[in-house]
Amino acid sequence: MRTVFEYLKALQLEPFWQQLLAAAAVVVIAALVFVVALTIAGLLVVVERRVAGRVQSRIGPNRVGPLGLLQWLADGLKLIMKEDVIPAAADQPLFRLAPYLVMVGVFSAFASVPFGMYLIAADVNVGVLFILAITSLGTVGILMSGWASNNKWSLLGGIRSAAQIVSYEVPALLGALSPVLLAGTLQMSGTESEPGIVALQGGWPWQWFVFRNPCALGAFFVYFIAAVAEGNRTPFDLPEAESELVAGFNTEYSGMRFAGFFLAEFANVYLVSAVATTLFFGGWQVPGLSLAEQAGDPRWIILGLVIFVAKASIFCFVIVWLRWTLPRLRVDQLMGLCYRYLLPLGLLCLLGNAALVLVASEGSTVDWVLRLLTLVPAAAVLVLFFWRVSYHIRRVGDRVDLDLLARGVKGRFHPERHRHYGKLASPTGKGVTQ
Amino acid sequence: MKALDRYLLPVARSLVTIFDGLAVTFSYLFRRPITIQYPDRIEKPVADMLPERSRGILEVDLQICTGCSMCAKTCPIDCIKIEVQSEPTTKQRYLTRFDIDIGKCMFCGLCVEACPTGAIRHSHEFEGTTCDVRRLVLHFVESARPVAKPPKKGEEPASPPLGSIVRPLLGTAFDPYRPPKPVELPRPAAQAAPSETEGGNI
Numbered sequence: 001m002r003t004v005f006e007y008l009k010a011l012q013l014e015p016f017w018q019q020l021l022a023a024a025a026v027v028v029i030a031a032l033v034f035v036v037a038l039t040i041a042g043l044l045v046v047v048e049r050r051v052a053g054r055v056q057s058r059i060g061p062n063r064v065g066p067l068g069l070l071q072w073l074a075d076g077l078k079l080i081m082k083e084d085v086i087p088a089a090a091d092q093p094l095f096r097l098a099p100y101l102v103m104v105g106v107f108s109a110f111a112s113v114p115f116g117m118y119l120i121a122a123d124v125n126v127g128v129l130f131i132l133a134i135t136s137l138g139t140v141g142i143l144m145s146g147w148a149s150n151n152k153w154s155l156l157g158g159i160r161s162a163a164q165i166v167s168y169e170v171p172a173l174l175g176a177l178s179p180v181l182l183a184g185t186l187q188m189s190g191t192e193s194e195p196g197i198v199a200l201q202g203g204w205p206w207q208w209f210v211f212r213n214p215c216a217l218g219a220f221f222v223y224f225i226a227a228v229a230e231g232n233r234t235p236f237d238l239p240e241a242e243s244e245l246v247a248g249f250n251t252e253y254s255g256m257r258f259a260g261f262f263l264a265e266f267a268n269v270y271l272v273s274a275v276a277t278t279l280f281f282g283g284w285q286v287p288g289l290s291l292a293e294q295a296g297d298p299r300w301i302i303l304g305l306v307i308f309v310a311k312a313s314i315f316c317f318v319i320v321w322l323r324w325t326l327p328r329l330r331v332d333q334l335m336g337l338c339y340r341y342l343l344p345l346g347l348l349c350l351l352g353n354a355a356l357v358l359v360a361s362e363g364s365t366v367d368w369v370l371r372l373l374t375l376v377p378a379a380a381v382l383v384l385f386f387w388r389v390s391y392h393i394r395r396v397g398d399r400v401d402l403d404l405l406a407r408g409v410k411g412r413f414h415p416e417r418h419r420h421y422g423k424l425a426s427p428t429g430k431g432v433t434q
Numbered sequence: 435m436k437a438l439d440r441y442l443l444p445v446a447r448s449l450v451t452i453f454d455g456l457a458v459t460f461s462y463l464f465r466r467p468i469t470i471q472y473p474d475r476i477e478k479p480v481a482d483m484l485p486e487r488s489r490g491i492l493e494v495d496l497q498i499c500t501g502c503s504m505c506a507k508t509c510p511i512d513c514i515k516i517e518v519q520s521e522p523t524t525k526q527r528y529l530t531r532f533d534i535d536i537g538k539c540m541f542c543g544l545c546v547e548a549c550p551t552g553a554i555r556h557s558h559e560f561e562g563t564t565c566d567v568r569r570l571v572l573h574f575v576e577s578a579r580p581v582a583k584p585p586k587k588g589e590e591p592a593s594p595p596l597g598s599i600v601r602p603l604l605g606t607a608f609d610p611y612r613p614p615k616p617v618e619l620p621r622p623a624a625q626a627a628p629s630e631t632e633g634g635n636i
Binding site: 051053054055056057058059321322324325326341385388389390391392393 | 445452453454455456457458459460461462463464465467468469471
């Protein structure tokens with residue numbers, strides 16, 4: 001944004017035209033951010049349904065477009081064409097306003113998401129604060145929709161949401177403060193001349209803030225769990241617990257207003273992933289290149305964008321995957337997790353980080369030992385995880401399906417190969433051969 | 435120490451179980467889905483993939499039907515109608531009607547158990563949609579045919595493949611309804627052929 005303004009200033013037009021162009025640039029960039037966020041949210045809906053399908057041994061939507069990727073457009077069209085019902089006893093103005101507040105809360109936060117070097121709508125110097133503050137606006141919308149629906153389930157959902165978000169804001173902030181401490185700035189992206197959080201990290205994993213020291217790793221987990229809880233995602237989706245509250249705060253909503261809530265939820269998933277990538281996982285940094293080299297060539301900036309989107313997609317996948325693995329928490333368990341476990345852990349990690357920033361200056365031996373102490377166990381856990389995955393596949397004895405992408409292609413599916421599905425491994429432990 | 439244990443043990447337990455639970459769900463991404471994409475993305479008709487003893491629409495192999503009407507008697511909802519007429523001069527019995535109303539049939543399989551020769555059986559066909567409810571009555575007898583004698587052990591005629599009898603009768607969903615032609619007994623001159631095997635078989 002600032003780059004655009006400087007460019008406009010350099011044109012040396014009359015003040016009137018300059019201001020008009022600036023206003024037009026603001027509108028265009030805002031629309032661009034909105035469209036990008038909307039597309040991401042839509043695609044995420046499809047990804048969620050596909051992953052849910054595979055986890056449940058189904059296929060998921062694969063008919064609309066290649067691999068079902070256009071399913072979200074079909075769903076969106078359907079929702080637009082549906083009737084917009086407003087209950088007779090509802091508080092009309094608030095009922096109409098609520099979904100827009102939720103959407104504004106999430107989508108305006110996308111303004112400060114650094115998709116790449118210079119590819120950020122507003123790289124303000126309080127970016128982290130802005131994102132954490134503006135996403136809380138969604139709570140107002142949710143509470144408002146719960147109240148205005150004049151429905152006991154909606155109200156309960158709204159109240160739960162308010163309690164949950166107010167509680168989980170605290171550990172989320174504590175988690176996000178650690179990289180701020182390490183970087184010494186609140187700016188999200190930054191350039192070489194005025195470094196932000198991404199610019200102060202590097203491309204390689206040992207240069208990321210997560211693996212700087214064990215406390216930072218802890219802080220990442222605290223932030224991630226709290227942020228998922230803030231986004232009302234399973235296992236923390238108490239405000240819309242469908243088995244208890246019908247659909248929670250959006251019970252009475254239909255048509256486009258419902259789609260608003262829906263897209264806001266999925267945009268929030270991407271936002272959480274993007275913020276986690278930015279704060280902890282090096283954002284758009286290309287491995288092995290200095291900032292000056294990356295700024296010099298647009299191709300590196302595009303590669304940085306790809307790297308950022310890939311990292312954020314991994315976190316999106318993790319959030320989706322968590323949803324289809326874990327059952328929903330009870331209300332008291334939810335609050336217990338926040339106040340009894342995440343809050344102390346978050347404080348501990350913050351204090352530890354503060355101490356380690358003093359003790360281990362960047363590049364010193366202590367610093368490198370700390371990085372090694374974080375990276376090696378993390379890698380070991382990852383290896384252990386994939387070993388467990390392969391163990392579970394071997395135990396049930398199904399063939400590893402490597403042509404994942406070929407699924408859905410006509411004529412590639414062999415149901416008769418399912419004959420041995422569910423058979424336990426043979427006594428020799430070698431699994432069933434087909 | 436005990437208090438610390440009480441605080442930390444649940445954390446450790448839940449971490450381990452969540453870790454392994456995630457591994458289980460992740461492993462499913464590398465397995466084949468169980469879904470069969472009926473009806474358009476399958477390699478061969480579903481009827482050929484069904485288990486051997488699944489109960490599809492009933493079909494009758496008239497080659498070995500003795501016309502005993504045991505099936506019609508056992509049927510709890512009377513969806514089978516059988517008529518056998520004797521030719522007055524030769525006393526040869528002819529099957530003139532064998533109708534199964536698959537709109538009523540509940541696929542209980544009692545008729546299949548009662549049949550002494552195995553003439554009535556479940557095919558694996560199940561796609562019997564029609565636009566006319568009258569077409570759900572399947573007429574297996576088109577022209578009068580002499581009832582079969584129970585075959586000797588080892589001399590059973592090879593039965594046609596499963597479903598090959600009923601599939602043409604079901605047709606497609608948009609076939610128009612055609613009322614069945616009245617079945618008439620053949621004239622006495624035409625019944626010479628079936629009578630020649632009559633001596634030895636019983």
